[in-house]
Amino acid sequence: MRVRRISSILGGTAALAFALSACGTADVGGGGNDSGDGDGGGETITIGVKYDQPGLGLLKGDAPVGFDVDVATYIAGELGYEPEQIEWAEAASANRESFLQQGTVDMVIATYSITDERRQVVDFAGPYYVAQQDILVKGDNEDIQGPEDLEGKVLCSASGSRSAHNIVDEMEIDAELREAGNYSECLSLLGNGAVDAVTTDNTILAGFAAQNPGTYRMVNNPFGEERYGVGLPAGSTERCEEVNAAIVKMWEEGVALDALKKAFGETDFAYEESTPEVDACK
Structure with missing residues (x-):
């Protein structure tokens, strides 16, 4: 290999x-x-x-x-x-x-x-x-429970992914988009408060949440289909x-x-x- x-x-x-x-x-x-x-x-x-x-x-x-x-x-x-x-x-x-x-x-x-x-x-x-799409937030953030709570929030997604656009364009939710090179960069931005949430497939978010127990919380309100x-x-x-x-x-x-x-x-x-x-x- x-x-x-x-x-x-x-x-x-x-x-x-x-x-x-x-x-x-x-x-x-x-x-x-x-x-x-x-x-x-x-x-x-x-x-x-x-x-x-x-x-x-x-x-x-x-x-x-x-x-x-x-x-x-x-x-x-x-x-x-x-x-x-x-x-x-x-x-x-x-x-x-x-x-x-x-x-x-x-x-x-x-x-x-x-x-x-x-x-x-x-x-x-x-x-x-x-898979389905979901949202990841800081572990102590209880304000965001679903896509509708992203109105006016800063949302991160990786360059080349369409996940954030599903929320902004398809669901017409007025969130501010922040693109990063990959989801590891999104996690860093979430950790330092530069963004309010990260969105992508629930499989990806589950892996990051499991790797950082307590630090991040997956909303567990899936939507769409990937x-x-x-x-x-x-x-x-x-x-x-x-x-x-x-x-x-x-x-x-x-x-x-x-x-x-x-x-x-x-x-x-x-x-x-x-x-x-x-x-x-x-």
């Missing part, structure tokens, strides 16, 4: 018109060595995951751990790759599309919600899990079908539930236990 930190230096090409500005660290690679012919078992496969989300994708020592990492490892295995053939790359919310477009990674499994806008530039398999997909380069219909088959098998065998229990079993987060229905590949 190999770990790479990859920065994304975005060009101004038309192919990146929908990609948001990137963030990351060093060592730009040329993507995985997966041939994409559906046979799997190439030299390596490069998978983008989060490195800063407890319970989902968190870099510990020299390797990431969490539910998304377990899902990625299982899917890679079904495609013919052993764990030591996986190269991990840090995929921040803002660079997931560009990494897939540029061939920096072969797939992205990083709390990557399936949306029509994103489907214009990348393909998705899945979903492999269906369908986590496996991001693939555009035109990956055959690979999409293979990944969908792996996702279905992962749930049928109980592997997905075992991974959820391992990630969130010691928290009070009520994770979804029902098998998601995967979309047809196009």
Whole structure:
């Protein structure tokens, strides 16, 4: 198992018109060595995951751990790759599309919600899990109990995520938006009082709350739906079908539930236990 930190230096090409500005660290690679012919078992496969989300994708020592990492490892295995053939790359919310477009990674499994806008530039398999959106506040903040209480408050979300815009644009709640490079930065802003709340998927917030008991409180008033997909380069219909088959098998065998229990079993987060229905590949 190999770990790479990859920065994304975005060009101004038309192919990146929908990609948001990137963030990351060093060592730009040329993507995985997966041939994409559906046979799997190439030299390596490069998978983008989060490195800063407890319970989902968190870099510990020299390797990431969490539910998304377990899902990625299982899917890679079904495609013919052993764990030591996986190269991990840090995929921040803002660079997931560009990494897939540029061939920096072969797939992205990083709390990557399936949306029509994103489907214009990348393909998705899945979903492999269906989350909901929620809100995180300081542990002693009892004033915010739901989205409606964010009126006039400062709300943080990571660059490249649409969570805060769901509240401001879709729910028409007049909150002031503050974007950060990632959710770890949002947590720092929340801790020092620069923002009043952080919003994103309940899976992500549960991990941060569990890592900081008493410091932060998840409102536990979920809303909306976030369908986590496996991001693939555009035109990956055959690979999409293979990944969908792996996702279905992962749930049928109980592997997905075992991974959820391992990630969130010691928290009070009520994770979804029902098998998601995967979309047809196009």
